[in-house]
Amino acid sequence: xxxxxxxxxxxxxxxxxxxxxxxxxxxxxxxxxxxxxxxxxxxxxxxxxxxxxxxxxxxxxxxxxxxxxxxxxxxxxxxxxxxxxxxxxxxxxxxxxxxxxxxxxxxxxxxxxxxxxxxxxxxxxxxxxxxxxxxxxxxxxxxxxxxxxxxxxxxxxxxxxxxxxxxxxxxxxxxx
Amino acid sequence: xxxxxxxxxxxxxxxxxxxxxxxxxxxxxxxxxxxxxxxxxxxxxxxxxxxxxxxxxxxxxxxxxxxxxxxxxxxxxxxxxxxxxxxxxxxxxxxxxxxxxxxxxxxxxxxxxxxxxxxxxxxxxxxxxxxxxxxxxxxxxxxxxxxxxxxxxxxxxxxxxxxxxxxxxxxxxxxxxxxxxxxxxxxxxxxxxxxxxxxxxxxxxxxxxxxxxxxxxxxxxxxxxxxxxxxxxxxxxxxxxxxxxxxxxxxxxxxxxxxxxxxxxxxxxxxxxxxxxxxxxxxxxxxxxxxxxxxxxxxxxxxxxxxxxxxxxxxxxx
Amino acid sequence: xxxxxxxxxxxxxxxxxxxxxxxxxxxxxxxxxxxxxxxxxxxxxxxxxxxxxxxxxxxxxxxxxxxxxxxxxxxxxxxxxxxxxxxxxxxxxxxxxxxxxxxxxxxxxxxxxxxxxxxxxxxxxxxxxxxxxxxxxxxxxxxxxxxxxxxxxxxxxxxxxxxxxxxxxxxxxxxxxxxxxxxxxxxxxxxxxxxxxxxxxxxxxxxxxxxxxxxxxxxxxxxxxxxxxxxxxxxxxxxxxxxxxxxxxxxxxxxxxxxxxxxxxxxxxxxxxxxxxxxxxxxxxxxxxxxxxxxxxxxxxxxxxxxxxxxxxxxxxxxxxxxxxxxxxxxxxxxxxxxxxxxxxxxxxxxxxxxxxxxxxxxxxxxxxxxxxxxxxxxxxxxxxxxxxxxxxxxxxxxxxxxxxxxxxxxxxxxxxxxxxxxxxxxxxxx
Ligand SMILES: [Zn+2]
Numbered sequence: 059x060x061x062x063x064x065x066x067x068x069x070x071x072x073x074x075x076x077x078x079x080x081x082x083x084x085x086x087x088x089x090x091x092x093x094x095x096x097x098x099x100x101x102x103x104x105x106x107x108x109x110x111x112x113x114x115x116x117x118x119x120x121x122x123x124x125x126x127x128x129x130x131x132x133x134x135x136x137x138x139x140x141x142x143x144x145x146x147x148x149x150x151x152x153x154x155x156x157x158x159x160x161x162x163x164x165x166x167x168x169x170x171x172x173x174x175x176x177x178x179x180x181x182x183x184x185x186x187x188x189x190x191x192x193x194x195x196x197x198x199x200x201x202x203x204x205x206x207x208x209x210x211x212x213x214x215x216x217x218x219x220x221x222x223x224x225x226x227x228x229x230x231x232x233x234x
Numbered sequence: 235x236x237x238x239x240x241x242x243x244x245x246x247x248x249x250x251x252x253x254x255x256x257x258x259x260x261x262x263x264x265x266x267x268x269x270x271x272x273x274x275x276x277x278x279x280x281x282x283x284x285x286x287x288x289x290x291x292x293x294x295x296x297x298x299x300x301x302x303x304x305x306x307x308x309x310x311x312x313x314x315x316x317x318x319x320x321x322x323x324x325x326x327x328x329x330x331x332x333x334x335x336x337x338x339x340x341x342x343x344x345x346x347x348x349x350x351x352x353x354x355x356x357x358x359x360x361x362x363x364x365x366x367x368x369x370x371x372x373x374x375x376x377x378x379x380x381x382x383x384x385x386x387x388x389x390x391x392x393x394x395x396x397x398x399x400x401x402x403x404x405x406x407x408x409x410x411x412x413x414x415x416x417x418x419x420x421x422x423x424x425x426x427x428x429x430x431x432x433x434x435x436x437x438x439x440x441x442x443x444x445x446x447x448x449x450x451x452x453x454x455x456x457x458x459x460x461x462x463x464x465x466x467x468x469x470x471x472x473x474x475x476x477x478x479x480x481x482x483x484x485x486x487x488x489x490x491x492x493x494x495x496x497x498x499x500x501x502x503x504x505x506x507x508x509x510x511x512x513x514x515x516x517x518x519x520x521x522x523x524x525x526x527x528x529x530x531x532x533x534x535x536x537x538x539x540x541x542x543x544x545x546x547x548x549x550x551x552x
Numbered sequence: 553x554x555x556x557x558x559x560x561x562x563x564x565x566x567x568x569x570x571x572x573x574x575x576x577x578x579x580x581x582x583x584x585x586x587x588x589x590x591x592x593x594x595x596x597x598x599x600x601x602x603x604x605x606x607x608x609x610x611x612x613x614x615x616x617x618x619x620x621x622x623x624x625x626x627x628x629x630x631x632x633x634x635x636x637x638x639x640x641x642x643x644x645x646x647x648x649x650x651x652x653x654x655x656x657x658x659x660x661x662x663x664x665x666x667x668x669x670x671x672x673x674x675x676x677x678x679x680x681x682x683x684x685x686x687x688x689x690x691x692x693x694x695x696x697x698x699x700x701x702x703x704x705x706x707x708x709x710x711x712x713x714x715x716x717x718x719x720x721x722x723x724x725x726x727x728x729x730x731x732x733x734x735x736x737x738x739x740x741x742x743x744x745x746x747x748x749x750x751x752x753x754x755x756x757x758x759x760x761x762x763x764x765x766x767x768x769x770x771x772x773x774x775x776x777x778x779x780x781x782x783x784x785x786x787x788x789x790x791x792x793x794x795x796x797x798x799x800x801x802x803x804x805x806x807x808x809x810x811x812x813x814x815x816x817x818x819x820x821x822x823x824x825x826x827x828x829x830x831x832x833x834x835x836x837x838x839x840x841x842x843x844x845x846x847x848x849x850x851x852x853x854x855x856x857x858x859x860x861x862x863x864x865x866x867x868x869x870x871x872x873x874x875x876x877x878x879x880x881x882x883x884x885x886x887x888x889x890x891x892x893x894x895x896x897x898x899x900x901x902x903x904x905x906x907x908x909x910x911x912x913x914x915x916x917x918x919x920x921x922x923x924x925x926x927x928x929x930x931x932x933x934x935x936x937x938x939x940x941x942x943x944x945x946x947x948x949x950x951x952x953x954x955x956x957x958x959x960x961x962x963x964x965x966x967x968x969x970x971x972x973x974x975x976x977x978x979x980x981x982x983x
Contacts, residue, residue: 134543342870343754344824367754435748
């Protein structure tokens with residue numbers, strides 16, 4: 059285990075502060091979690107922002123399944139929810155939230171999906187873990203923890219509420 | 235590998251619920267500025283219609299286009315039953331065009347089955363209604379509509395729900411597909427028709443049957459009225475339209491015996507005054523217009539799950 | 553001068569091995585050594601083979617004249633010879649219909665020219681099979697074709713008065729009416745056996761009662777006017793029961809069953825493959841059981857093939873658009889072995905009765921269906937019951953390929969067929 063519950067809490071708190079600092083407040087912010095783990099992370103960040111600013115940042119979810127570039131390489135997958143906040147995203151600053159940043163392909167798909175949904179003023183990216191090995195020119199604006207990994211390793215994020223408990227774990231070569 | 239959707243009976247409970255939940259996500263698309271998703275970009279969907287059915291064709295066309303597929307509409311002149319263009323020659327033409335999916339409507343029961351198993355085409359085959367056999371996507375959209383109204387759009391939402399399907403069961407592909415699918419989803423189906431319009435061997439279907447509409451509908455959570463063609467009178471299936479309406483039609487008096495939450499459905503096109511009166515069709519219980527909207531979402535789900543990945547996620551073997 | 557054949561170690565009707573000498577068109581000797589040193593003799597080692605009298609089919613569709621794209625008299629009789637038949641009755645539903653002396657004589661002549669087996673034309677009962685007025689039955693009987701079997705097969709003589717008259721009229725020349733029992737109003741648009749499956753598949757049902765009602769009526773009519781009735785392709789348990797009852801009452805009723813109704817069931821319709829579309833339709837397993845039992849106890853007198861060739865395009869289409877019928881001549885004996893002999897329901901003498909003696913008697917054919925005895929016409933089949941073969945439609949001698957047994961492994965093989973001492977098939981191939 060590389061991050062425990064306390065580490066994760068600290069990382070999210072720091073990310074929340076960085077977002078506020080960068081955005082100069084919570085006005086016009088929209089947090090969009092990428093299902094499945096990105097959504098509870100976005101909700102936790104929103105809670106922290108609310109406790110600091112006393113302002114409820116709209117939170118939504120953005121499913122990128124149909125925009126993935128490997129859609130045709132695997133059997134058809136179930137869709138995950140896309141829920142936009144009532145105010146929409148036009149003219150807002152959208153912060154995409156995901157658990158792990160790896161090749162960057164998921165984020166590329168998310169940017170395409172956003173394009174079909176509206177026109178934000180700016181798009182930022184917040185991730186709990188950046189494990190490197192980018193295949194596209196994409197970087198995160200807010201990173202909970204940089205985690206150098208080897209390509210054969212696997213990074214697993216679990217979150218209380220969805221899973222048993224908060225944790226980030228690295229697995230070696232898995233024979234499954 | 236599962237490639238085709240030929241019969242509602244081919245779907246497992248997991249298949250059916252995956253289609254419903256996918257359709258629920260896709261239905262949201264109707265509220266967005268860009269009603270299009272890229273999932274089927276570069277895929278070709280052919281609507282092969284040997285029978286006129288503008289509504290079903292348009293529904294499939296909208297579904298395929300919203301998923302960015304290329305759509306070719308192929309209205310075959312006359313069915314091969316009238317010795318027009320043969321199914322085989324048409325199929326070979328489509329194969330040459332490189333169709334990824336063929337949505338087929340045909341007057342002959344089993345024509346989609348034949349198309350899928352003949353080796354004439356390699357594409358996925360979706361049954362859009364064959365003869366008096368099946369119409370699986372209609373059943374899926376009916377189930378989806380019930381699931382939203384009666385099942386809170388949750389897995390298992392139709393478990394134990396009572397559905398009455400009323401009318402010309404004998405000639406209805408909608409009734410066949412609905413009986414199979416609703417049973418798979420755990421609903422309790424009662425088919426109501428005069429004995430002449432009940433198929434032989436219906437005892438072996440996973441349904442209840444009744445000849446008496448008035449005893450069935452007060453317990454129903456949904457009442458689906460089937461179209462009854464006046465021509466059936468010539469076949470001696472019932473004496474007059476008036477007697478049919480009196481015994482099996484849904485009018486205001488009967489509607490008053492329904493439970494508060496009960497919805498009224500009709501696969502269309504309706505024969506107003508025959509199986510359903512105008513005041514019932516236009517009442518607040520009626521979800522007939524919503525069925526049309528849901529049709530596009532359900533067909534999107536089917537096309538996506540059949541064609542979206544390297545292999546389909548649902549459907550029948552063969 | 554024709555060749556003399558000495559068939560050694562053959563089991564006549566499945567009996568003890570013996571020798572059979574065929575000379576000058578007749579069976580010249582049985583068990584002895586009557587061959588003279590001077591003549592040319594072909595010796596056939598028939599160890600393990602069974603000799604049966606040349607098979608007689610009372611129900612074949614040769615399609616000529618009119619549908620030569622499906623079958624001709626020549627190709628149909630080749631298929632017959634390959635199946636061990638030395639005589640076939642050619643059904644009347646050709647184009648033009650065989651309802652005049654002219655057409656039946658034409659078919660009869662084509663059969664003589666082909667030479668693979670004897671062809672006995674069946675005359676239509678009504679003009680153009682229209683079921684409205686009697687055809688010239690007497691003229692057909694008096695023609696060179698000497699017609700004795702009359703049938704509107706493909707259609708039912710449904711008018712009760714017309715059926716009565718036909719039954720009465722053919723008494724004058726010892727004819728028989730072979731009825732295709734299908735009540736037309738009960739079978740409008742019918743596609744398959746009416747039952748659980750037809751309801752599920754959405755295919756219009758062909759109810760058993762539509763067959764049984766006509767058979768019952770015709771039995772009563774035949775009894776009333778004292779005529780002979782033959783019932784074509786009995787397909788239901790109820791029909792077997794009605795025929796059994798008629799026989800018990802002593803009425804002159806005979807009946808046939810088709811090989812496909814002895815082995816295939818309506819479950820095959822679930823494939824929607826029209827290769828299984830036939831009239832009357834494939835029925836349930838219970839019907840198949842009843843037919844086998846009826847054939848075993850003699851209620852059903854004969855096996856008749858209802859060989860019905862159709863060109864590819866008439867079967868390579870939607871079920872409802874496809875033609876009714878399936879090939880049968882080349883596989884009939886194997887199916888009878890598989891369904892009747894191997895399970896112990898019928899011995900080989902019984903097969904000879906059902907597939908040769910009885911059909912010849914019903915059709916009033918003098919030179920076929922004779923016992924394998926010295927002095928009798930040398931119409932003989934040599935059959936290897938131990939062989940197994942997988943049916944390949946492309947190997948069929950028929951012009952058509954619509955066999956429902958494609959890919960099935962069947963027991964037995966016709967090794968040789970002799971028509972009046974001359975081989976039409978030798979070593980399993982046409983001569
Ligand atoms: Zn017939």
